[in-house]
Amino acid sequence: MEKKCxxxxxxxxxxxxxxxxxxxxxxxxxxVKHELEKxxxxxxxxxxxxxxxxxxxxxxxxxAVFDRDRKGNPISGVYQEGTHRVIPxxxxxxxxxxxxxxxxxxxxxxxSFKIKVYDEDTGYGLLRYVLVRRGFATGEVMVVLVTAxxxxxxxRNFTNALLKAHPEITTVVQNVNNRTDSLILGDKQQIxxxxxxxxxxxxxxxxxxxxxxxxxINPVQTEKLYSKAVExxxxxGKETVIDAYCGIGTIGLIASKHAKNVIxxxxxPDAVRDAIVNAKVNGIKNVRFYKADAxxxxxxxxxxxxxxxxxxxxxxxxxxSEEFLRSAALxxxxxxxxxxxxxxxxxxxxxxxxxxxxxAEECWMVDMFPWTAHVETAVLLVRKP
Numbered sequence: 001m002e003k004k005c006x007x008x009x010x011x012x013x014x015x016x017x018x019x020x021x022x023x024x025x026x027x028x029x030x031x032v033k034h035e036l037e038k039x040x041x042x043x044x045x046x047x048x049x050x051x052x053x054x055x056x057x058x059x060x061x062x063x064a065v066f067d068r069d070r071k072g073n074p075i076s077g078v079y080q081e082g083t084h085r086v087i088p089x090x091x092x093x094x095x096x097x098x099x100x101x102x103x104x105x106x107x108x109x110x111x112s113f114k115i116k117v118y119d120e121d122t123g124y125g126l127l128r129y130v131l132v133r134r135g136f137a138t139g140e141v142m143v144v145l146v147t148a149x150x151x152x153x154x155x156r157n158f159t160n161a162l163l164k165a166h167p168e169i170t171t172v173v174q175n176v177n178n179r180t181d182s183l184i185l186g187d188k189q190q191i192x193x194x195x196x197x198x199x200x201x202x203x204x205x206x207x208x209x210x211x212x213x214x215x216x217i218n219p220v221q222t223e224k225l226y227s228k229a230v231e232x233x234x235x236x237g238k239e240t241v242i243d244a245y246c247g248i249g250t251i252g253l254i255a256s257k258h259a260k261n262v263i264x265x266x267x268x269p270d271a272v273r274d275a276i277v278n279a280k281v282n283g284i285k286n287v288r289f290y291k292a293d294a295x296x297x298x299x300x301x302x303x304x305x306x307x308x309x310x311x312x313x314x315x316x317x318x319x320x321s322e323e324f325l326r327s328a329a330l331x332x333x334x335x336x337x338x339x340x341x342x343x344x345x346x347x348x349x350x351x352x353x354x355x356x357x358x359x360a361e362e363c364w365m366v367d368m369f370p371w372t373a374h375v376e377t378a379v380l381l382v383r384k385p
Contacts, residue, residue, distance in 0.1 A: 003056070005093055012081025014094065014371040025049050025367060028375040032365050035343035038351040039360040042379075047364045050224050055370030058218045060200075062099035062132045063184060064089070066107070066117040074110045074117050076103055076130065084120060094371055098168065099132035102143060105165045106130055113158050118148045126152065128177060129184050133209060135200030136219045140170040142198045144211045146184060150176045159192045170194050173211055185212050197274070203227060203254045205282050212270045214247040218368045222250075225366040225376055229312065229337050230255050232362060232380040239309035242331070243287075244294040244324070249275030251312055251339075253284055262287040263308070265297045295324035302330035311336045319345025322352055329356035336381040341368070346377055357384050 008017050016024040029049045036042055052058065064076040067086035077089035091100050110117065110127065118125035129146035143162070145152075152158075152174055159172050171194025177186030189196075189211060197210045203223055209215045216222040229251060235241070235258035243252030246264035248271050256262045264287055266272050272291045279287050290297060294315075301308075311333040313320065319342060328336065336358060340346035350360055358381040368376040 003093055007077075007087050007089060010080050010087050011078055011089075013078070015373045016371050017093075021051065021055055021370065024371070025051050028367060028373075029365060031373075032343045032363070032375060032377055035347040036350065036360075036363065036379075038347050039354060042360050042363050045360075045362050047362070049365040049367055049375070050221070050228075051367045052221060052370055055367070056093055057095060057097050058220060058370065059092075059095045059099075060134050060136055060219055061215070061217045062092075062095045062103065064103045064130045066127050066129065068117055068119070074107055076107045094369075096132070096134050098141065098166075099134060102132050102141070102162075102166050102169070103130050106143075106145075106162065109158065109161060109165075113154055113161075115153075115158070123148070123180075131175075131184065131211065133198060133211075133215075135198045135209070137201035138199050139168070140198035140200070141166075141168050142171045142173065142194075142209070142211065143169055144173045144175050144185070144189075145192075146175045146177050146186070148176075148178050150174075150188065150190070155192060163193065170198060171196055175211060199281075202250060205250075205253050205284075206278070207248055207250060207253075208274045208277050208281065209248065210270050210274050212268065213274050214268070214271060215250070216368065221366050221368045221376070225339065225368065225378060226251050226254055228364050228366070229339055229378050230258065232337050232364070232378060233258075233310045233312065233335055235259050235310065240307070241310045241312060242298070242308045242328075242333070244298065244311065244313040244328075245315050246275060246289070247271050247314075249278045249287065249289065251314065252287055253278060253282060255312060256284050256287045259310070260286065264289045265292055265294045267291065267293050295321050295327065298324055298327035298331065302327045307331055308333045310334070312339070313337070314339040315345075317342045317345065319349050325349060325352045325356060329353070329358070332383070334383050338379045338381065340377050340379070341374060343375065343377060346379065350379065350381070353381055358382065359384050 116125040131144035
């Protein structure tokens with residue numbers, strides 16, 4: 001089914017809207033295979049890409065930047081590709097529809113509450129961004145109002161008016177960001193309504209999600225990806241598993257049902273706090289969480305002579321570091337399951353792991369981001385005898 005977006009050529013996100021869904025899946029498969037040519041042993045072991053039945057409105061996290069048009073009216077949307085010019089967006093084909101409606105409601109409330117949107121050039125104004133996160137399984141909705149100042153006039157009345165318009169909202173948080181960089185969330189926040197977080201269910205586990213916590217934006221495809229990753233690990237219940245870059249603990253907690261114990265490492269303190277709570281909520285006692293840089297943590301483990309059976313790794317878009325990969329190899333895991341959102345950095349890291357004695361044996365692709373050029377990949381590597 002063909003759909004049109006008025007901002008397609010300006011936004012820069014959905015680069016494949018001109019294709020059929022079948023065509024873009026094929027293009028993503030070809031892209032991954034090209035970037036992983038460094039591992040010729042994978043030839044013949046690329047599995048068909050896993051697509052979506054309904055590839056629309058899948059994003060459970062929506063961020064809108066606020067600005068003014070030439071007439072001074074508040075607008076909200078996204079930055080035009082490569083600029084800081086805001087493109088007004090009322091509906092997006094890949095964003096959660098309820099999130100877009102909530103953002104529209106907030107935009108319409110600003111004038112009556114005399115709230116000025118933030119001006120990047122002058123530094124004047126209050127509202128910078130609105131972030132909406134929704135638990136697709138639980139229906140819980142979080143709204144984060146990112147302001148330039150902690151002083152938010154009539155915030156109680158504003159919150160009540162928002163809740164009256166959208167009773168689906170389960171929590172509202174004010175986040176204060178007075179920095180001049182491109183980061184959306186600041187370090188300080190105040191709960192205006194509810195518990196300050198939402199929960200969602202993934203692969204049978206319940207997860208707590210705070211405003212700054214990393215959580216995959218497409219829950220339908222995430223279940224497929226993580227289930228496949230755990231399957232590739234081939235756990236029997238006797239293994240020590242390391243979950244590097246663990247975020248709020250998702251894949252490690254899911255894998256813990258099939259392992260002896262799991263060691264999970266994450267640098268973001270908010271994510272670690274959520275991960276610890278998530279383990280308790282799910283009654284999981286065989287996972288330990290550590291707030292640390294994954295590379296340094298594995299280096300320390302290797303220096304102490306520790307060993308692991310399986311390494312699950314899901315690094316940021318720029319991939320892992322050579323220090324991390326060397327330390328990982330010293331721990332001697334028989335299997336590594338490498339999850340990546342960037343085939344370019346994945347190909348580079350697979351080349352390093354090959355030199356360290358690992359053979360890539362199987363590659364699965366999951367279309368986590370339909371209509372965009374991005375694709376998620378899971379590769380199984382096995383230690384050579």
